[in-house]
Amino acid sequence: MGALATLVSALALSACATTGGSGEAASASDKAKDDAFAATPAGDPVFASTYKPYPNIATAIRGATIYDGKGGKIENGVVFMSGGKITAVGGPATPIPADIAVFDGTGKFVTPGIIDIHSHLGDYPSPGVEAHSDGNEATAPTTPEVWAEHSVWPQDPGFSRALANGGITALQILPGSANLMGGRSVTLKNVPARTMQGMKFPGAPYSMKMACGENPKRVYGSRGRMPSTRMGNLAVNRETWLGAIDYANDPKAKRDLGKETLVGVLKGEILIQNHCYRADEMALVLDMAKEMGYKVAAFHHAVEAYKIGDLLRENDVCSAIWADWYGFKMESYDGILENAAFLQREGACVVIHSDDQNDIQRLNQEAAKAQAAGARVGIDIPDATVIQWLTYNAAKAMGIADMTGSLETGKMADVVLWNGDPLSVYSRPEKVWIDGALMFDAMNPKTRPVSDFELGQPGEGDVK
Template identity: 60%
Template sequence: MMRLLLLGVGAVALAACGSEDETKSAYPDKDPFPSTYQPYPSENLIIVGATILTGTGEKIENGVVTVMNGEIASVGPAANIREPKGFTKIDATGKIITPGIIDLHSHLGVYPSPSNRSTSDGNEATSPNTAGVWAEHSIYPQDPGFGRALAGGVTSLHVMPGSANLFGGRTVTLKNVPSRTVQGMKFPDAPYGIKMACGENPKRVYASRGPATRMGNFKGYREAWIGAKAYKQEWDGYARKVADGEGGKAPSRDLSKETLAGVLDGDIIVHMHCYRGDEMVNVLDMAEEFGYKVGTFHHAIEAYKVADYLAENEVCAAVWADWWGFKFEAYDSVRANAALVANQPGGCVVIHSDDGVGIQRLNQEAAKAMADGRKIGIDFKPEEVITWITANPAKAAGIIDETGTLEAGKDADFVIWDTDPFSVYARPEQVYVDGALMFDREDTANQPVFDFELGQAGREDV
């Protein structure tokens, strides 16, 4: 995960840049819609008696988690942790604690409920390259789907534009805490991503004007990267002049190229919708050609056919457990896909939803993927498989330093499950984000009701 660490550094640099005096930077503001997310008030907690899947690959029986000021203060076996004074004690005997679930592939907010033309804001299908659009500007913060996902244990999610375009636009990472504004949900200092798409979707959408073929897709990507390189050189040249005190006229801004230049700079992570294995390898060569990294291939149905290439290139595969057959490039799905990818040395697999219903049960999707690996002799344990929906999506979204595992110093994003989360019968009892109780199954006062549902009939699940 060298690359992701590097990207993490890039993200820190980005944040630092934003905090400096803006007039000193020659570059346009990289964070013009900054996060205003603030954790809600939380108690200092000591949670005892539970089995803990830490998200680091470990399982602790009779474990203890302590939370202080919204952060994990300690995690370990009961014997190793001294009970701090003045902390509120929660007895979680018989329960399971996991990190908060993270969905790397969501369209909540951009394709919200209700689903109709007025609310459909996920695909700017007007040009093959819309790298300049940002998913956050489509997010409907009143999407009740956020609340349903919270009830399913989802504490962070990576929301993307759709896959109509070669370059669909910028992604946004959210804390799953309701807000009036998207800024109020944005995960502080999370790096941006860009959504790209391989294969059938772009060539179908643009069949009449092009690209109409996979080779047309690649021409489209490569020409855009060529343009982005020139754009970046232009701005870098200008920045050097400014630094040297020469000044000069700033180049004119191009929002699409600005995003692509961000990828070339290592600040923006590439999330590429790509089903076919051979196509993924073509993309890896293209990334080499233009000197950027692919972060994750999404919907990677055929990842198992090229799992060795993916591991060598340190690229994650984000997959469904078992979806298949809805289009030709989804025909060669296998149920052990996730296990086959994870089984490669250095392999990185993420189970994603792409779905407002599926996001509510990513634990079940991971459980199926685990069982299907076992069927062919690849035996991952629950403490390993939980990383497919916690730590690995956190790495892939560039937020692993803040969340995704239960380790001292991280955000206290976690779920208390009533039973083994790899059981169909398991449900989250409580969901905490930054130590604040945001969902409690037994207490309707701790369950959000989104504006759209307020005053409507039959709102059982709100």
């Protein structure tokens, strides 16, 4: 009888988290849910962001081709930034106030800052030695209690290289994928800072990293522990979610950091970023999410997403993918170069991610490769849409699209001026602004951030 009561309670709570209603019944349901979660401080502002924008001046870029990040394109356009925000975006007739910094963008291109939804910079920093391997707490199948931000090393040289070579203005740092539940992610502004909190994107929600498939069953099966199979993966996940629901319903429960994170997910305060390769497993995860009452924001790597583009569209789940990495393990065997193109054709959300300290420096080129693969099979995707894969779509899946990811009035002035077509292998960022502050200028060697770790290292940090 006790087990049945627990199950009924779990299902009732998960339904509260996913369904709405109207009138008196809906109000009672919402109140019950709020009461159930009231004792869980998942949203407390611990380790709060101390980020403050660098000094900025009113700036305009004129005469450039502008991709606004949401599929729009403006020829010979103007972008005006003031007070750290986008003030105006428009055609050549857009007024520019006198006595401000004006850059000539003739023959150049402007995009929103590039956003990497899947990075391990700071947690697996350079140099890549064992002492720096801090991205995976591979000691238990579920570790929702750990937070990636507590491993971030702000002096990782990869941050400044991502800024200068890739135009990266924001990035999500995720735990690794050895665990079914790897812990919380953190979203960072790509600025030099002494502490992680000094980089922490203000107002960005947390995400929790989950993983399905080969990694967790291999890691723990090799140790003679559960899970050792895919069915074990799902069983451990479901038991863990049910435990979190019981915790949320028990006002006398002792504080539990892992369950706090899980309850934050059930409340909709913490997003889910799910490492998953195979289409059938992604479908299973979507069913589990509905059972337990949470939503998946994005499937990461997702090499078989093209098989279920319609399902992903209907569930409003993004696919954060590579352009052409596949075949390096069995579950990645069925990857195809046209993955992004087929997803776009289905109207699903596409994001190009890195998962790599080098690829983060050329996400623009990775997106161009995926676009070209589509063109070869007759799927023509406009350049402006491809830029959206790197900007607005990433911001959407990270829960920050209301603040950044597109060039819209009132949003953060996270802007890249490219010296040519950003989807060309020959183009590079010429200037990068973050909250309106000029953080990188290829034309000025003094505006090139160098990690403290690189200072004094032979051959490192030199201006070339």
